Structures are given as C-alpha cells and as structure tokens.
Amino acid sequence: MKKLSALMGATALVACGTAAIADGHEGERGRDGQLNIIYWQAPSTLNPYLSGGTKEVESASLVLESLGRFDNTGALQPWLAAEIPTVENGGVSEDLTSITWTLKEGIMWSDGSALTAADAVFTWEYCTAEGGGCAQVSYFDGVESVEAVDDLTIKITFDAPKPFPYTALVGSESPIIQAAQFAECMGAAAPTCVDANFGPIGTGPFVVDDFKANDVIQFSANENFRTAGQPAFSTVLFKGGGDAAAAARSVLETGEFDYAWNLQIDPTVLADMESAGLGTVVTGFGTSVERLHLNQFNPDAALGDDRSTAAAGAHPFLTDPIVGEALSRAIDRELLVEIGYGAGGKATCNVLPAPAVYASTANDACLTQDIALANQLLDDAGHMDTDGDGIREYNGTPMNVLYQTSTNAVRQDSQALIKQWWSEIGVGAELRNIDASVFFGGDPSSPDTFQKFYADIEMYTNNFAGVDPEAYMANWKCDDIPSPESQWQGANIQRFCDPAYDALVDQLATTAGIEARAEIVKQQNDMLMQSYSIIPLVHRGGVSAHANTLGGIEISDWDSELWNIATWYRMGE
Structure with missing residues (x-):
C-alpha cells in the first residue's frame, strides 16, 4: 500500500x-x-x-x-x-x-x-x-x-x-x-x-x-x-x-x-x-526498484553462526567497487525490462529513481551493457583466470557467487540471463530461488530470509513510502545492519557501512528546502551506487x-x- x-x-x-x-x-x-x-x-x-x-x-x-x-x-x-x-x-x-x-x-x-x-x-x-x-x-x-x-x-x-x-x-x-x-x-x-x-x-x-x-x-x-x-x-x-x-x-x-x-x-x-x-x-512510476544486493560481509557457510555478520569479516571480493562495476556493466537492463516488465519497467542506475528532483544522472553509464569494458576492468585490476577453468580469481579466491531471490518466473528468467552475462566476464553464479513467504518472512530461526542473507548476492524490489526519501535513505546507516542481536531485523541488507554516509543522513534530517535536500539525497544515492554494494536493475511501475x-x-x-x-x-x- x-x-x-x-x-x-x-x-x-x-x-x-x-x-x-x-x-x-x-x-x-x-x-x-x-x-x-x-x-x-x-x-x-x-x-x-x-x-x-x-x-x-x-x-x-x-x-x-x-x-x-x-x-x-x-x-x-x-x-x-x-x-x-x-x-x-x-x-x-x-x-x-x-x-x-x-x-x-x-x-x-x-x-x-x-x-x-x-x-x-x-x-x-x-x-x-x-x-x-x-x-x-x-x-x-x-x-x-x-x-x-x-x-x-x-x-x-x-x-x-x-x-x-x-x-x-x-x-x-x-x-x-x-x-x-x-x-x-x-x-x-x-x-x-x-x-x-x-x-x-x-x-x-x-x-x-x-x-x-x-x-x-x-x-x-x-x-x-x-x-x-x-x-x-x-x-x-x-x-x-x-x-x-x-x-x-x-x-x-x-x-x-x-x-x-x-x-x-x-x-x-x-x-x-x-x-x-x-x-x-x-x-x-513511483520508487520501486528491482536491485541486486552485494553482501559486504562473508557469507561462507564454514563460518557457522558468524556468517554474514561483522564477526565474519569482509566479503572476499564483493567489497571491491571494481568488481561491482564489472558485474553491473555486464548486465543488459533493457533486455531485462523487455522480457519481464514491458511497459511496467524502465532500466535504471539509481536506487532512488524518483521524484525527478532527487534522481541523479551521475550513474547513467550502466544503462549501456558493455561486456568488453567489464572484462577490461577486471583485467586491469589483475583478477585473472589462472587455471583455465573460466572463473577468475581474486587474491586466490575463485570469483563464484551464490545468487538468490524469491521464486517468481520473471525473477528466474532474470537470474538465468545475468548468470550468462557474468560467465562472459569470468564470474560464476550458482542460482537459488526461495519461496517468497519464506524469503520475505521474519523468522529469525530461518536460514533463508533476505535479511539473514546467507548468500553472496540477492535480488528483490524495494521502495519507500511517499515522496520524501529521508527515512528510506537512512536505511543504509551502519547501525541498521541486520544481526543476531537485532533478531536479524534491519534495512541495511547488504551490510554497507560508511561514517560519511551516516553524516549525510544526520544532515538531511535537519535540512529544509527542496533544493538543499535534493543535493544531499543525490550524494547519498551516488555514494551507494559508486560503492557497488547495490546494483539497480529495473525501475518498476x-x-x-x-x-x-x-x-x-x-x-x-x-x-x-x-x-x-x-x-x-x-x-x-
């Protein structure tokens, strides 16, 4: 509603x-x-x-x-x-x-x-x-x-x-x-x-x-x-x-x-x-965006109860913005719109696509798929396939991801396409889909909720209530990361944390005037986008x-x- x-x-x-x-x-x-x-x-x-x-x-x-x-x-x-x-x-x-x-x-x-x-x-x-x-x-x-x-x-x-x-x-x-x-x-x-x-x-x-x-x-x-x-x-x-x-x-x-x-x-x-x-x-169109969240914590099952928490440490390679940019540039968003959304979707590069006064144009390069550039980014950073198995390594760690979402025909089609595009840049993807009632459920004992995020990457849609994004943009404060201490509640799903971002949240809360607020909101959006902890795909209507x-x-x-x-x-x- x-x-x-x-x-x-x-x-x-x-x-x-x-x-x-x-x-x-x-x-x-x-x-x-x-x-x-x-x-x-x-x-x-x-x-x-x-x-x-x-x-x-x-x-x-x-x-x-x-x-x-x-x-x-x-x-x-x-x-x-x-x-x-x-x-x-x-x-x-x-x-x-x-x-x-x-x-x-x-x-x-x-x-x-x-x-x-x-x-x-x-x-x-x-x-x-x-x-x-x-x-x-x-x-x-x-x-x-x-x-x-x-x-x-x-x-x-x-x-x-x-x-x-x-x-x-x-x-x-x-x-x-x-x-x-x-x-x-x-x-x-x-x-x-x-x-x-x-x-x-x-x-x-x-x-x-x-x-x-x-x-x-x-x-x-x-x-x-x-x-x-x-x-x-x-x-x-x-x-x-x-x-x-x-x-x-x-x-x-x-x-x-x-x-x-x-x-x-x-x-x-x-x-x-x-x-x-x-x-x-x-x-x-309002503010609903289908997006990928890239886990900034290590979700390795070998870590037991510590996985996807601060105690697990950083993800082996998804905290690197170069990797995130390569994953993003490999995706053909227009094709995702065509096969899954039709008139109900538009390709987007922002987690905050509207109202227009808040929408940044700083990230629009993602609208054009560029497999060659994605490969070049990873090559230049030295992340090569050294053993010839088709998968690059990042400081010795194979760049394979577990990519999960809810069970939905449109989402499974998107997963299959994205897996193929990522394979073309040397990133492997295991696909998983979870019943929506479980995936979006709040059971703290379930290993399959989107908040618990026992995967490397997950995909779903979120938006914010109304047309003022202040509360929504506060979702990515460091203290809103889901954890066992919070019964896995919290809106900072990908575990992004930057004190500079938190400072922008506090600044927005005390700023009046649409132009001044819009400037802060664009900074927040761009900081998130350029961290590549979120990869927006489709602005849904x-x-x-x-x-x-x-x-x-x-x-x-x-x-x-x-x-x-x-x-x-x-x-x-």
Whole structure:
C-alpha cells in the first residue's frame, strides 16, 4: 500500500492553483455520460481511515479530498488549499514546528454546506481518538495540535521541528471528512457508522449513490463541485472482483470497461490484448526498484553462526567497487525490462529513481551493457583466470557467487540471463530461488530470509513510502545492519557501512528546502551506487489500462491513480 508521507519545503515541486489540472476540455458537467471502472480487488468501505487497502483509498478519492495531492510526477499540488505553505511564503514557521494552511474560498460539501477549518480539526481528532483503530494514524505522527484559526485557516503544530510537514491531511490516504456526518463516529464507534463509512459526504467531483461492499459502487456527479464543467461524466460504475487478466480483457479486448487497475500479468499477454486496438496500457512510476544486493560481509557457510555478520569479516571480493562495476556493466537492463516488465519497467542506475528532483544522472553509464569494458576492468585490476577453468580469481579466491531471490518466473528468467552475462566476464553464479513467504518472512530461526542473507548476492524490489526519501535513505546507516542481536531485523541488507554516509543522513534530517535536500539525497544515492554494494536493475511501475476513447489520464503512483478524475473526459470516436 502506498503511504504518502511528505515532500517539499520550497517551490521547485509545488504547482499553484487549479491550472495544473486544467485539461482545456470545457462543457457542461456530466456531458460525457457514464464512466466504467474495474478494480479486480473490490472495495469493502469508502472510509480510508478504516482501511489501508489501495482499493478503498482510491475508490474513496472520487469523493473525499485533502489539502494537497501528489500528481503524476510526484509534485505536491494545492487541492483544497489555496497554495502549498512554505517557509518562504510564511506558511511554515521558521523553526519548522508549525504549518498553516488556507482553504480555497467557497468550497462546499456535496450536501451544500461549507467546508471549514473545523472539519480539518475534527478529522485529526477522529483519526487519533482512543479506540478508533485509524489505519492512517501515522499521517498524524508528531502532530501536537490542529487549530481552526478562522473558518479558512488551519494551523498544525508539531512536537518537534519537522522539515517536511506535508503529512497530516495531505494525499489520498489522509483526506478531510465532514465533522457533521462523522460526529457520532469517534473512537470505538467508528466502524459502526455504516451509513457514513459506505456513503461519505465529500468535496470531490462525485457523490455516492449506492455502495455494495465487495461488489459495486454507483457514483454520480457532485452538483456542488467547485469547478464549472467538471466532472465530465454524469455517473461512474465502479466494479470490483475477478482477476487482473479478466480486468485487462474488459478494457483492451471487449471494451466493456473504460479503466482497469493493477494489471499484474505477463507483459507479452498484456501486449497481445492491447493489440486489439480498443485500449492503451499505462504505467505510473513511483520508487520501486528491482536491485541486486552485494553482501559486504562473508557469507561462507564454514563460518557457522558468524556468517554474514561483522564477526565474519569482509566479503572476499564483493567489497571491491571494481568488481561491482564489472558485474553491473555486464548486465543488459533493457533486455531485462523487455522480457519481464514491458511497459511496467524502465532500466535504471539509481536506487532512488524518483521524484525527478532527487534522481541523479551521475550513474547513467550502466544503462549501456558493455561486456568488453567489464572484462577490461577486471583485467586491469589483475583478477585473472589462472587455471583455465573460466572463473577468475581474486587474491586466490575463485570469483563464484551464490545468487538468490524469491521464486517468481520473471525473477528466474532474470537470474538465468545475468548468470550468462557474468560467465562472459569470468564470474560464476550458482542460482537459488526461495519461496517468497519464506524469503520475505521474519523468522529469525530461518536460514533463508533476505535479511539473514546467507548468500553472496540477492535480488528483490524495494521502495519507500511517499515522496520524501529521508527515512528510506537512512536505511543504509551502519547501525541498521541486520544481526543476531537485532533478531536479524534491519534495512541495511547488504551490510554497507560508511561514517560519511551516516553524516549525510544526520544532515538531511535537519535540512529544509527542496533544493538543499535534493543535493544531499543525490550524494547519498551516488555514494551507494559508486560503492557497488547495490546494483539497480529495473525501475518498476504500476500498470493499468484505459479505453482509447478516454482522455485526460495522468496515472500517478504517488497518490490515488484516480487523482485527476475530475478532468477525465470522453474523446470523439
């Protein structure tokens, strides 16, 4: 589930006003008839505070809105707010302990009553009420108070300086709910308010007409929506159930639906469906990266319980950046994308590929496979095959690796290709795949978890929550290395450790302003990449499909995919 945490402190990623979502297609509200959407996982509620599921959050986003939303580039757009508060415009306090939002004037709930700052205060109280079981309570972490300064002004105060204060009431998972409707739904009463949870009153482009849990939702255009001529559709049929392949067919082959979500199927099958000519496959990229982790500790089984720990000492050859660079340059990332991901992947050389303001270009040479260069790097460093068995030696140690990942057809195909490319540079690879439930499990007694890392190299995908990378980049601090003392918990999987990197983590935590933060984040990414303790392979995206008659689609992996549904429209056939 995407967790949108925070973004910016300056104007580089801030869009102003509603111009950022205008599509230029004007006309009467509801002019384009019905829109048919299918999410093969059916929503069970329309209250995102009572579910962390993507299907619930996204279906609710047609109705409920927040102060700011993240667009398809990851930029924070003002939504219910008139502008994004920053230190520069006075909306964020100089000491970073408060943020003050101003609502746009004249916004009404769909029942015709006025949206006020009191609704924002209530939303905070609702989610943090004792016994409420709010699924999105983390968005209010560090919030000391939410105050209605006046009807249009909301002041959020934090219990400590917060360089990125764009969490509470920001993004599709933290919308404002109507105080009048949910007044009797506080705390333990929250799940009992079935009418409110299944039919929330909102400020968004649509209203709920009928909700059948785990089945179908009927929406109609909100006649009190603030933008003239929006939404273009008079009604929305939101169908749940089935599977990804059936959902894809319903858009790409039969034309029964206009939009299908989360099409996790073979890219060649998806391409065959798309060739029917009725629809288009679209991808929203966030921060997910399929990568190789190169163990910086020695995983030799002969070391017993010390293997892959600091007590084992350094890996015999994978701590050498020249070796890592050779392994990286031998890989054809574009081919990995073609056979395993299709439209859902892009070759990448960064562990942090997005948002764009944070993406480094210093490592882009890896995008071009170069077997000759990889061999030259190892030759020049003196790592030769002295016994003619096809495997180079590194200070007498044969350069053979145990390369593991989870059991998955795409991953096994990638492993086979990478093994072949490495054989061409004199590096041997034994391939191993482990059931995903075990590999990604947390059993400290299992020898097969990715955290325990009893192998030389392992491959999987990871990402970070939201669009602010501060916490994610802190994963590679020295003290976050998994160990027996931590029950093998910790995010620094490859056991990278550099005091200079730790210093950058500390510096980022106290730095405000997008440009200054981006500079530090790029330094962190480049330090990791140039250590070659991580070799990024594929920037993975979420895949959906829409009818060719549907216009205005700007799929976002940072927010609800339906974030700009108010501007969708039907094109002429």
